[in-house]
Amino acid sequence: MEITSEIFEVGGGRLTSPEDAAIYLIKFGEESALVDAGCGLATDRLFVNIRKCGADPQRVKYLLLTHCHYDHTGGAADLKRRIGLDIAAHELDTPFLEAGDNRVTAANWYGAKLKSFRVDRKLTGSGDEILLGGRKIDVVHAPGHSPGSVVYLTESDGLKVLFAQDVHGPLDPSFLSNLKDYKESLRMLLAIGADILCEGHYGVYRGKAEAARFIRQFIT
Ligand SMILES: [Zn+2]
Ligand SMILES: [Zn+2]
Secondary structure, three states, rough: OOOOOOOOEEEEEOOOOOOOOOEEEEEEOOEEEOOOOOOOHHHHHHHHHHOOOOOOOOEEEEEOOOOOOOOHHHHHHHHHHHHEEEEEEEEOOOHHHHHHHOOOOOHHHOOOOOOOOOOOOOEOOOOEEEEOOOOOEEEOOOOOOOOOEEEEEEEEEEEEEEOOOOOOOOOOHHHOHHHHHHHHHHHHHHHHHOOOOOOOOOOOEOOHHHHHHHHHOOOO
């Protein structure tokens, strides 16, 4: 579960519920944030995992959403209700979350309904930064898989850590995917030169070469 001394994998298939995409915890000092929320079917298990990492679920300050899809956002409404955190998402994916659009958020794929919620912090992906425990998390717009996909980038233990969920796609008209944007975003992700890549469904890639290899395979 430990990725760096401050970053942990706390949710995802093995850790919470099978359909969940990965959920990561960033713990900078007394403040912490979650990256993505899973489907919301195992929130109690998620809280147990957060506690195991030495953080208090009630004090998680932000939920940083990478994009609008149900396997990453289905649990957001419950997290908001139970712990009152601030939810951040890109402004282009926000309308589908706030309206509970089951097609664009892919909830239909899972035979589920998205519980809609308000996005507190609408990101543009150019120059946004999240402050957590006095440290900085950068937001970069990476459209293609969905119009408002973003990646979060921060530094921990002297390493550049990139949270990029659904690097692998897929692209689908019902998600409003865009192949040209997707390819450009992949090239942008490669250029970041992350030391650690935290992906949504394929786990954690350590080392610049490993992270780059994972991203490069989708640029065909
Ligand atoms: Zn997705
Ligand atoms: Zn996903």
